[in-house]
Amino acid sequence: MGRPPCCDKVGVKKGPWTPEEDILLVSYIQEHGPGNWRGVPTNTGLLRCSKSCRLRWTNYLRPGIKRGNFTEHEEKMIIHLQALLGNRWAAIASYLPQRTDNDIKNYWNTHLRRKLSKLQTGTSDGVSRDSYSSSSSSTSQQAISRGQWERKLQTDIQMAKKALCDALSPEKESRLSDLKPSNCYLGCPKPGHASSYISSTENIAKLLKGWMRNSPKPAAPAHSAATQCSLNVAGADSASSEGTQSKSEGFSIELTETFESLFESFDSSNSDFSQSMSPEATLFQDEDKKVSIQQGQLSLLEKWLFDDGANQGKDYLSDITLDETANFL
DNA sequence: AACGGGCGCAACCGCCTCGAT
DNA sequence: TATCGAGGCGGTTGCGCCCGT
Numbered sequence: 001m002g003r004p005p006c007c008d009k010v011g012v013k014k015g016p017w018t019p020e021e022d023i024l025l026v027s028y029i030q031e032h033g034p035g036n037w038r039g040v041p042t043n044t045g046l047l048r049c050s051k052s053c054r055l056r057w058t059n060y061l062r063p064g065i066k067r068g069n070f071t072e073h074e075e076k077m078i079i080h081l082q083a084l085l086g087n088r089w090a091a092i093a094s095y096l097p098q099r100t101d102n103d104i105k106n107y108w109n110t111h112l113r114r115k116l117s118k119l120q121t122g123t124s125d126g127v128s129r130d131s132y133s134s135s136s137s138s139t140s141q142q143a144i145s146r147g148q149w150e151r152k153l154q155t156d157i158q159m160a161k162k163a164l165c166d167a168l169s170p171e172k173e174s175r176l177s178d179l180k181p182s183n184c185y186l187g188c189p190k191p192g193h194a195s196s197y198i199s200s201t202e203n204i205a206k207l208l209k210g211w212m213r214n215s216p217k218p219a220a221p222a223h224s225a226a227t228q229c230s231l232n233v234a235g236a237d238s239a240s241s242e243g244t245q246s247k248s249e250g251f252s253i254e255l256t257e258t259f260e261s262l263f264e265s266f267d268s269s270n271s272d273f274s275q276s277m278s279p280e281a282t283l284f285q286d287e288d289k290k291v292s293i294q295q296g297q298l299s300l301l302e303k304w305l306f307d308d309g310a311n312q313g314k315d316y317l318s319d320i321t322l323d324e325t326a327n328f329l
Numbered sequence: 330a331a332c333g334g335g336c337g338c339a340a341c342c343g344c345c346t347c348g349a350t
Numbered sequence: 351t352a353t354c355g356a357g358g359c360g361g362t363t364g365c366g367c368c369c370g371t
Contacts, residue, residue, distance in 0.1 A: 016339070016365085038356065054357070055340070090359060105360070106338055 013047040017056055021046055025053055026061055034062075059102045066098035070107055078104055079112060 017025075028044045034057055037050035046053065059065075070078070074096055081092040089101035089108075096104065 014341075036356095050356080051342095051358095052340075058358095059339075087360065101359075102339080109361095110337055 011047060012049050014052075017048075017060075021048065022056070022061060025056060029057060029061075034058075059100045062100075064098060065100060065103075067103075070099075070111075074099065075107075075112065078108060079116070082108060082112075 040053040089105040093101040
């Protein structure tokens, strides 16, 4: 038998989260930043296991999460990325920074899979199921090139990360370990960088107000909370100007600006590339910019995905990714 | 108005990976 | 090198809502 579940304790609460629990969690993360999930239940008094807290945060409370209907653009991205990467939802989610892997997985399972199977059985010119299934059903050649491309992409990301670390001064390098997506979603600060989340207890109160306002619908409050959360984060700049700015906040802003300027200068010369980058790169960009970019022209990746001559596109992407990464760094 | 089936989504479960010791 | 534990990830479940009958 496997390891006993981490939540297999007496007194650990399960099921839907209440607004009060959300507030506890959000205010804790506001203060300490995400991470050290083991300590979250004990420090907050939440009767939840650490995993549950992490999941609640990453899938629901985390700032920058876009909720609601998937756009046609997102849908196509998911379909093509699923065809490329298989059911690697986290990887797919990295190309849709505002969506969680859980959301994408759910959307795939409930909408797209059905849609695609309909297309398969329906029209003769519909999308073949094989072309959207995982590599097991693809031709061996496709599977190989897909794998090669993916490895290449991962290498590119690693290289970019390393280069970023190298590019910055040594004293900052140690801090860059905090830029891992796991604890730095969409520019969320490390512990002590509270103001980038929800600036103050005042905002927690607003959060609560949102829940109260939408109280008739049980699901709605949490949604509004997430929205509120995002709004507050979006307004983090003004929030931080109101409150007391700690040194760490200063660093957070400084670092963000450093990356923003890095990507900004690159964006102006090749916005396509920046759009096709994984969140590991784009998470440093500010939210508004991300939105405007997403609404903009097709990304390089997308162009490639939609390109009938996929092989040609793969080569192009690989070359550009490597070359441009080196250039902008 | 009541009921039942389908759907959507939040949350859980268990395995895997990776870093620390 | 082996072991352990925290975190990550994908599959699955359960519940509430919606819609058709």
